[in-house]
Amino acid sequence: MSELKKAVVIGAGIAGLITARMLSDYYDEVCIIERDELPSEPANRQGVPQSFHPHRVLPRGGLILEHYFPGYNDELVALGAIPSHEEKFMIANRYGTLVNMANADSSFKIASSSRALLEWVLRQRVQSIDHISFLTSTEVTGLMTSEDQRSITGVYTKERGRDNREAMLTADMVIDAAGRSCKLIRWLDKIGLSVPEPEVLKVSLGYSTRYYKIPSSIQNDWGTVITESDPVQGIRAGMLWRIENDIAGLLLFNAGGDEYPSTQPDEFQEQIKHLFASDEIVALADQLEPFQGPRGYRISESVRQHFELMENWPSGLLVLGDAFCSFDPIHGQGMTVAAIEAETIAKCLNEQRMHPEPQFERQVLLRMQQAIEPAWWLSSVADLRWKGVEHVGPSRMKGVAFAQKYINLFTKQAMKKASQENNKHLFFTQFLMNALILPPSEYFKGEILNMILNDNGSEEEMELRAELGVQDPELFQQRIDEIIPSFQLEFDGQIKKLLETFQHAMSK
Numbered sequence: 428m429s430e431l432k433k434a435v436v437i438g439a440g441i442a443g444l445i446t447a448r449m450l451s452d453y454y455d456e457v458c459i460i461e462r463d464e465l466p467s468e469p470a471n472r473q474g475v476p477q478s479f480h481p482h483r484v485l486p487r488g489g490l491i492l493e494h495y496f497p498g499y500n501d502e503l504v505a506l507g508a509i510p511s512h513e514e515k516f517m518i519a520n521r522y523g524t525l526v527n528m529a530n531a532d533s534s535f536k537i538a539s540s541s542r543a544l545l546e547w548v549l550r551q552r553v554q555s556i557d558h559i560s561f562l563t564s565t566e567v568t569g570l571m572t573s574e575d576q577r578s579i580t581g582v583y584t585k586e587r588g589r590d591n592r593e594a595m596l597t598a599d600m601v602i603d604a605a606g607r608s609c610k611l612i613r614w615l616d617k618i619g620l621s622v623p624e625p626e627v628l629k630v631s632l633g634y635s636t637r638y639y640k641i642p643s644s645i646q647n648d649w650g651t652v653i654t655e656s657d658p659v660q661g662i663r664a665g666m667l668w669r670i671e672n673d674i675a676g677l678l679l680f681n682a683g684g685d686e687y688p689s690t691q692p693d694e695f696q697e698q699i700k701h702l703f704a705s706d707e708i709v710a711l712a713d714q715l716e717p718f719q720g721p722r723g724y725r726i727s728e729s730v731r732q733h734f735e736l737m738e739n740w741p742s743g744l745l746v747l748g749d750a751f752c753s754f755d756p757i758h759g760q761g762m763t764v765a766a767i768e769a770e771t772i773a774k775c776l777n778e779q780r781m782h783p784e785p786q787f788e789r790q791v792l793l794r795m796q797q798a799i800e801p802a803w804w805l806s807s808v809a810d811l812r813w814k815g816v817e818h819v820g821p822s823r824m825k826g827v828a829f830a831q832k833y834i835n836l837f838t839k840q841a842m843k844k845a846s847q848e849n850n851k852h853l854f855f856t857q858f859l860m861n862a863l864i865l866p867p868s869e870y871f872k873g874e875i876l877n878m879i880l881n882d883n884g885s886e887e888e889m890e891l892r893a894e895l896g897v898q899d900p901e902l903f904q905q906r907i908d909e910i911i912p913s914f915q916l917e918f919d920g921q922i923k924k925l926l927e928t929f930q931h932a933m934s935k
């Protein structure tokens with residue numbers, strides 16, 4: 428334990444819980460302030476309205492969670508979650524259907540559960556740490572500052588309930604993890620700080636989720652079915668999977684705001700018929716017993732703040748999770764990105780201990796930006812395929828059209844190799860990048876480009892060649908370096924080990 432005294436975390440969502448656990452290694456006292464009364468069992472709550480919908484943790488996030496909450500995955504499974512590393516996967520897209528795509532490495536565990544159960548398991552762990560306390564049914568309403576307003580010294584709070592009592596809580600560090608509804612920009616404005624223009628992805632996305640009971644007659648016969656979207660043809664994405672115990676979920680998604688997935692049971696069942704692999708999904712859904720939903724969720728924008736550009740960013744203040752950068756949830760990145768950000772803060776705190784530097788908080792924000800750049804870019808590239816989706820920001824997003832065409836051809840070849848030659852190498856390479864384990868530079872690569880540009884003059888190949896603009900393979904890498912952003916993904920020993928394990932499993 429160091430000389431750092433007290434930290435306050437705003438919000439007991441997933442980002443807040445991971446952050447509080449991480450901070451407990453550095454601070455004598457950590458207090459989580461949460462506006463909700465926290466349930467005494469795994470249950471959805473008002474402050475996180477998205478918790479009705481599926482929440483999957485990507486492998487990179489699972490790795491970080493396992494570090495901060497060792498054995499959390501086994502605990503989830505003991506409470507009814509499904510050990511999805513043992514499950515069969517079926518994946519369908521415009522290039523065909525792959526069945527029995529079990530996880531590449533079954534020694535890496537990741538469980539499928541409801542968001543409520545995951546939050547419950549993490550919260551129980553955090554609550555058992557002596558120097559972490561919870562202040563619930565209490566809303567943070569503003570920031571306390573030093574006289575010169577250069578430092579944040581605590582927060583103003585208001586109890587929720589009959590008497591709405593107001594109070595102040597001092598802290599050496601305040602971390603805002605209040606999610607999409609965070610009020611940080613308003614609070615900064617109140618102390619005279621204006622924030623830079625954020626990047627906004629005008630995504631206009633819609634979810635609709637329906638839950639079913641799995642009858643005992645088909646308990647073990649099936650696994651997760653993921654059907655990808657085809658924005659050009661207006662085909663939605665869908666997913667049918669086991670959540671926990673005998674509950675399954677079926678999700679429909681599209682972006683672009685054209686026609687959202689229906690929340691009417693009959694229309695919902697009808698819309699399933701227009702997915703890829705619809706025969707398989709319909710056949711499975713027909714055997715399940717509907718019991719909740721369909722319920723919708725709509726998001727008009729994903730927002731990436733650029734607080735790191737503020738030279739006058741105050742000391743004693745950080746922000747992470749959806750409050751810092753929010754994502755289209757279909758890519759399953761939000762909780763993993765929050766975990767990456769918490770891990771980045773920990774690395775910075777370690778370095779600060781050894782070599783204290785001025786403007787520590789701004790440096791942390793900058794490092795977090797670098798760490799989340801691949802997630803933001805990859806999900807934007809995917810969403811910008813939908814008509815009506817638009818990126819707005821201080822600068823144009825790099826490499827979007829080229830990346831979309833590259834991914835199309837790569838996906839086509841990956842599906843072909845996996846189904847016709849039982850070679851899953853390309854398939855898992857793409858999976859690992861989307862899981863935020865493999866840096867994009869290992870996927871967008873001259874030698875891979877040379878390999879995939881061998882598709883007998885297909886439409887995908889011609890489109891990619893047109894974007895590329897050079898014929899000579901010797902120039903491919905140089906061209907990629909010009910087109911694709913240069914990511915500075917932090918690649919530590921743990922990720923390398925996980926990557927090696929996956930690559931070893933792929934070579935079998």
Ligand SMILES: Cc1cc2nc3c(=O)[nH]c(=O)nc-3n(C[C@H](O)[C@H](O)[C@H](O)COP(=O)(O)OP(=O)(O)OC[C@H]3O[C@@H](n4cnc5c(N)ncnc54)[C@H](O)[C@@H]3O)c2cc1C
Binds near residue numbers: 462475481567748756
């Ligand atoms: C429909 C949908 C599906 C999703 N699916 C996935 C998925 O599959 N995988 C994935 O990784 N992510 C998914 N996400 C994203 C995920 O929910 C978030 O990225 C993740 O939970 C991290 O969010 P957070 O902790 O920053 O915010 P939240 O989880 O929203 O938590 C914020 C907390 O702050 C509290 N709070 C807010 N304001 C105050 C205040 N002033 N004072 C005190 N407390 C306050 C709230 O009550 C809440 O508890 C999904 C999101 C949506 C909308």
